[in-house]
Amino acid sequence: MRQDRAMIGSKMNEALNAQIGREFGASYQYYALAAWFEEQGLPGFAKFFLRQGQEENEHALKIVHYLGEVGGHVVLPAQPQPKSTYESALAAIESFLAAEQEVTRAIYELVDLATAEKDHSAFEFLQWYVSEQREEVASATGLLDRARRFGEERVVLLDSTLS
Template sequence: MIVESLEKLFNQQITVENAASTDYLKLAVWCASNGFDGASKFFFKQSDEERGHMLKLVHYLLEREGKVVIEPSKNQEQKIEGIFDVLQAFYHNELNVTKSVNALVSAATAAGDYGALQFLQWYVQEQHEEETQARSLIEKANLIGREGPYKYLIDQMLADAAAE
């Protein structure tokens, strides 16, 4: 059985993962609507991954006899004017998810819930990988620049990332 304070934080993390999934779905749609087919594939995949993260939390909470509460996400509207805005939104979203995961890990540590800590280590590693990927994509896009066929090259870079 999970303690109430952790149950609340797990439910908050479920909301964060749900919001991330929705945000990436919006980015995928923007990309698809603006001719970035590769980027669209990448963000549809990211949306599916975040939903998977949410479901993993839901199942864990149910296994621990916790009450799952699916709150409506409070997604902020993202002003997207170009592919560089898309990449920045991706990076900032991952930073937000990491902050939330870290708060949950801290609470599990304080509660002495070693089972939750073990479960959450996967999220810690996942967020390290996601932040690294987002930062790397921004760095590569900056190297490509904003001249010539940059839109095509960035789209291809994201298509390659989606295929990994």
């Protein structure tokens, strides 16, 4: 971190670096989901998760850019290999919802930290993520609800609506 222009504390900087890792991790997981759905012959789901992976990538890069703006220091955490097989399409979609819920929890913790640290810039920056995560969890919940209504044996019909 460049001390001569740093507008961010070390705790917030470290926490945002961890969030970069979570966002890239979610991206990696969604790319793995896209590959799994492609292998299952469900191209609509594959495209959906490819787009989700790209979105998570953008979320991570947005934090990288923010840290640059405030004189922070970016450290890109290593990523573990994501899960690559699932028992069913429903199980795969459940993992999507769980990942979005985890990212949401982490965003809320970042907002709490920004408040505690009196980092008004980070607090304002994170409001976009609060709104985005509300949409992401709603989207994941809706997809899972629809998949459950269709059932595993008819998930191919839902797949055709996602292309």
